[in-house]
Amino acid sequence: MTYILSDIHGEYELFCRLMEKVKFSDEDTLISCGDMIEKGKHSVLLAKLLFSMKNAVLLAGNHEYDFLKYYWSLMRQTDDYDFVLRKLQEYFPDDGALLDWETVDRMEALPYFYEAEDFICVHAGVPLDGEGRILPLKDASPEQLVYDRSFKDQNVLPKDGECVFFGHTTSMSLGTGTQITCYLREGKRGYHVRDYYKVHLDTGAWMSGVLGCFRVEDCRSFYVEK
Numbered sequence: 001m002t003y004i005l006s007d008i009h010g011e012y013e014l015f016c017r018l019m020e021k022v023k024f025s026d027e028d029t030l031i032s033c034g035d036m037i038e039k040g041k042h043s044v045l046l047a048k049l050l051f052s053m054k055n056a057v058l059l060a061g062n063h064e065y066d067f068l069k070y071y072w073s074l075m076r077q078t079d080d081y082d083f084v085l086r087k088l089q090e091y092f093p094d095d096g097a098l099l100d101w102e103t104v105d106r107m108e109a110l111p112y113f114y115e116a117e118d119f120i121c122v123h124a125g126v127p128l129d130g131e132g133r134i135l136p137l138k139d140a141s142p143e144q145l146v147y148d149r150s151f152k153d154q155n156v157l158p159k160d161g162e163c164v165f166f167g168h169t170t171s172m173s174l175g176t177g178t179q180i181t182c183y184l185r186e187g188k189r190g191y192h193v194r195d196y197y198k199v200h201l202d203t204g205a206w207m208s209g210v211l212g213c214f215r216v217e218d219c220r221s222f223y224v225e226k
């Protein structure tokens with residue numbers, strides 16, 4: 001089975017409980033649409049766990065991108081790598097001491113989108129043309145993909161056949177409670193992932209205490225709560 005989620009934001013325990021709830025196994029695939037770090041207390045612990053999972057596809061969100069921009073600015077200032085690592089550890093006030101170079105390198109190698117046959121995963125949004133068709137993601141900038149502020153709007157519905165999975169904006173600020181919100185195409189019943197225009201995954205776990213994931217095969221959502 002394939003499970004997709006987003007915006008875990010350092011909520012290590014909630015994530016572990018969610019994986020237990022869905023009985024996540026080596027035969028399953030996990031896709032995380034970015035913002036694994038910051039806000040919650042266990043950013044680095046969670047990042048290391050995700051990076052250790054062989055069957056996980058991990059994307060960068062704006063929080064990873066901002067971290068990398070800070071890293072790149074430090075690297076331009078000095079070639080004292082011990083100093084750089086210390087500053088990067090201070091970036092995470094709660095568990096920064098766990099940060100090592102391998103985790104930094106893995107963070108830097110994160111892709112900004114993932115395309116499967118029936119769906120696309122991205123942190124904030126995909127670029128659309130005037131007709132609502134999805135523009136080639138390989139031509140989009142990281143900034144476009146991690147900071148997009150309009151794709152979340154309820155009237156923005158990509159016309160192509162693939163479903164777009166995204167997070168970035170909490171469901172509370174969108175007025176959709178603490179649910180994963182699926183935007184169903186007209187005349188479709190919702191049994192297949194292509195029946196949806198897009199699926200908004202961010203239930204604001206760090207704030208609401210609710211973390212959810214979406215299972216692609218049967219279009220079911222699962223939640224755990226603090």
Ligand SMILES: [Mn+2]
Pocket residue numbers: 035061062063123167168169
């Ligand atoms: Mn975000």
